[in-house]
Amino acid sequence: MLRGLALVTLSLLAFNAYAQDKRAYNNYMLHCQGCHLPQGKGALGAVPRLQNFVGYFLHSREGREFIAQVPGVTMSSLDNEELSELLNWMVRAYSEEQLPEQFEPYTSAEIAQLRKTPNPDPLGQRNSILDVVAEGLPVLADEIATDGYAY
Numbered sequence: 001m002l003r004g005l006a007l008v009t010l011s012l013l014a015f016n017a018y019a020q021d022k023r024a025y026n027n028y029m030l031h032c033q034g035c036h037l038p039q040g041k042g043a044l045g046a047v048p049r050l051q052n053f054v055g056y057f058l059h060s061r062e063g064r065e066f067i068a069q070v071p072g073v074t075m076s077s078l079d080n081e082e083l084s085e086l087l088n089w090m091v092r093a094y095s096e097e098q099l100p101e102q103f104e105p106y107t108s109a110e111i112a113q114l115r116k117t118p119n120p121d122p123l124g125q126r127n128s129i130l131d132v133v134a135e136g137l138p139v140l141a142d143e144i145a146t147d148g149y150a151y
């Protein structure tokens with residue numbers, strides 16, 4: 001009986017996680033994909049790729065905030081709950097390998113706070129944030145040395 005209940009609870013949790021991921025993916029398609037393209041591939045020279053990259057930002061507090069303060073995020077018509085869900089899904093789905101080991105998911109309260117102060121100069125601040133992260137992360141330092149900061 002207890003085992004049965006535990007199984008039901010587990011599968012409900014799994015279903016809930018699945019439903020959240022699906023909603024996040026749909027929201028990505030509707031609200032971000034137009035520019036960032038499927039799989040977060042980005043558009044060379046115009047829109048940053050999220051794929052195999054966006055996770056690097058989560059290695060610093062400034063980078064964590066940066067992701068939630070770019071115009072595409074702060075000005076989105078999604079609410080804070082949907083946005084935190086989307087960002088948590090996006091960094092794992094497109095950039096799991098670049099994430100720090102202890103990635104703390106965004107909360108909707110955090111997003112509510114951050115989006116009140118949009119980043120006035122994302123292009124300028126991006127490079128200094130990445131420089132600091134690269135100091136402790138040779139793989140990113142190599143990437144910058146090879147490709148520069150270009151996207």
Ligand code: HEC
Pocket residue numbers: 028031032033034035036046047048049053054067070071072073076086087090122123126151
């Ligand atoms: C109208 C096009 C457009 C839309 C829609 C858009 N973005 Fe962006 N995004 C950009 C551009 C361009 C940049 C580069 C910084 C800038 O100029 O704002 C950017 C930067 C970013 C960055 C920083 C990445 C980096 O490497 O610097 C993240 C993260 C991001 N966007 C996530 C999102 C998410 C999540 C959504 C959907 C909720 C979204 N964007 C919607 C165009 C867009």
